[in-house]
Amino acid sequence: MGTKNVVNSNYLKWFHEIEKALWSFFGLFGELCGQCAQDTLEAMAAGEREGRDAWCCCMIDNQVHDNWESLNAVQSRINRQWYDAIRREKRVRGVGNGPCPALGEQGCRIKKCRPITCTTQLCSKMLVVLNDLGVVQSATHRALQIEDLIALPDILPDLYGTRKGRTVSRADVDAYLAALQRMKERFTEAVKGGNPTPH
Ligand code: SF4
Ligand code: SF4
DSSP states (O other), X not given: OOSOOOXXXXXXXXXXXXXXXXXXXXXXXXXXXXXXXXXXXXXXXXXXXXXXXXXXXXXXXOHHHHTHHHHHHHHHHHOTTHHHHHXXXXXXXXXXXOSOTTEETTEESOOSSOOHHHHHEEOHHHHHHHHHTTSOOOOOSSOEEGGGTSOOOSOHHHHHTSSOSOOOOHHHHHHHHHHHHHHHHHHHHHHTTOOOOOO
């Protein structure tokens, strides 16, 4: 993309606030990602190739290099040596573009302001869970972004600096957090065996 990223410290603070709320939402899936990573490692070790579309996203994608320009602009503000700090010593070839260089044994090594896709994407497995619980009604054969499922202010590219020219207000951030909180409550209620109202 030819547009230079403009990084705004206040916007990054808001981005991280939203990112933490999204992590809290994704935390409701419990051990799903850990189990997925374990299953993927076992399938790779066994030389399996069937079903790899459903493998751990961080092992088949490389969001660091797919989003290098914007990610580097943001992470360099936090730590100029950020890439050296997260890069794994040994490269193991996976499938697709992966594994992502930020992936460590305990998960992602980028502790704040990850690429937008990493914190907004719901994979097929997550979509199956949400549909089975009646929290959403959506297709499940491919990953979706959370804003495909619920109405959220379209502010993350502005906060991350990948889109210029639109001012984001604190009210936009609060509206995003409130919508996310409602979704989280619906999910929690459904897990407890409540009766969420379908969209
Ligand atoms: S987000 Fe989905 S594909 Fe990625 S590790 Fe978690 S369960 Fe697996
Ligand atoms: S940046 Fe982190 S969350 Fe995103 S693909 Fe890489 S390891 Fe996964």
